[in-house]
Amino acid sequence: MTALESANQIKVQFGDIISEPAEFRGEISLKLADADKLVEVCNFAKKTLGFDFLVDITSVDNYGEDPRWTVVYHLRSLVHNVELRLKTDVSEEKSALPSVLSVWRTANWHEREIYDMMGIRCVGHPDLRRILMWEGYPYHPLRKDFPLAGKPTDLPGVAFTRVTPMEGGPFVTLPTKEDSIAREPRVRVPEDAEPGVSDKRLVKK
């Protein structure tokens, strides 16, 4: 069974909430319109179509768009040796979607990471704690509105509570037609950066 056949079977089973399979570089992607049906779709993919291996779960922040989050599941069938990408959108107000921990146990840490880095909660996860950042850290660093240099955090006893001195970096030019001030260097200025905390150039508009 190829990936396209599997995708079509999911489409037949769930109808309108599944988008047409999209192909790019030989990979098949499906979009699920209703995130609440996620567990059903995953269960069907695993039990009927043999997608027994969950490779990865990823989240994407479409900052400035609605819905803001896209959560991406990479499924693999070890038996048929096919892969399928399943995506679903989550709105910013909701910022939650069902946990697939009951389908694949490997989802445990991936979902904790998504909660930690993006702040999307997986409902039904029994142990939704931060995983890479420390307990009590107030931000979700992979969000697009979180500055690369970091934000000052008030955490007594932890050394790194200030904004990173970027020294003008990173030195990347954005491919736009704007003037060179807009194109480089691409440092996002933290909104609540204390003046004088780090490099002066950081706070200069």
Add this chain to the structure above:
Amino acid sequence: MAQVQDIEIRDSATRAAQVAEELQDVQGEKMVLNMGPSHPATHGVLRIVLELDGELITKADPDVGYLHRGDEKIAENMTYTQFIPYTDRLDYLAPLANNVAYALAVEKLLGIHDKLPPRCQYIRVMCCELARISAHLLGLGAFAMDAGAITVFLLTFTEREKIYNLAEAASGARLTTSYTRIGGLARDIPPTWCAQVRQFLQEFAVTLAETETLLTRNRIWVDRLRDVGVVSKAMAIDYGLSGPNLRGSGVEYDLRKAQPYLCYSDLQFDIPVGSVGDSYDRYLVRMEEMRQSMRILSQCLEKIPGGEVNASKEPVNIPDGKITLPSKLKVLSSMEELIHQFMLVTEGVNCPPGEIYFGHENPKGELGFYINSHGGGTPYRLKIRAPSFVNLSILGELLPGCMISDVPVVLGSFDFVMGESDR
């Protein structure tokens, strides 16, 4: 005269379950033991909070993130080429393999991953297999040392030194190699490199055999490893294990065979699998993988297009000025190449919008890159699927039921590296 002795194979219906039954009647207070983040057996900065009943583990909570550097965030803020040095620091025991994995992922986004020049493909495969041997050697040495066999550590580190020399000869750096570029390599291998690899293979075969005589039939080693940390086939798949840990549980899945990339489909090699899924099986799988890597390396030495000195001037980069840097001579003498060089350095390789996932068979397991591109020279989102991160997530279920003295063995047999797990 040497006498062949059979080793008694006990029923793999977990030794730990028996111990748990024996200890059931004993009443006592539970103790919480904080193992790590700075503990020699946790190979880096893994912290495990263990709840103990005597010596028996009743609950284990692995705590990762001490080495988190925000690699994914950093990647969103620089060009694809600029991120290559960061991949050195993922699995820092096999930087060459990480370089190849990342380059292949970006090339897949560009749609050129199967159009690479043959010489480039062979050099990349050789780098990957050298990295595999290097990573397995460190894993094995540290594993054996944790179990009390220090000699092995000395033997394996001597051999790793030779691989570092090879990496230095090819890339100029021993550890932070950054050898690949999008669409090719930083440079061709030096003319004497193949001879050096050949010599390494000869010497390594001797050391590997010696290491094997020290461990494989060693009574202490076998007793400490066998039936410890048993991962069943179903559990391994459910937890998304990959690499030698998945194959140790008897699942014959290797991305080099399942989704062949580079020139792996032209090369002969076998995929070793375990039968029980215990620590001993994972050890055996790694030993055999090193032998298969040697096999791949010797085939590459025979088959490499252009030969050792590249007399026929085979290219190692894709001949596309919009992807790989032109030669310096051309840059200084021709307008078009000058523009290409300027655009590549300032704006990066212009990738099409789209999303791809590429999984690479790294020494520790499947190193995957998910790239979400909105076009241009920087990724919109880059997710690293780190094998060690996924492999470690099983510990919470695997360790309860083990003895405290089994923890170094289980950790050693899983062979993780925190630089990759924490990203």
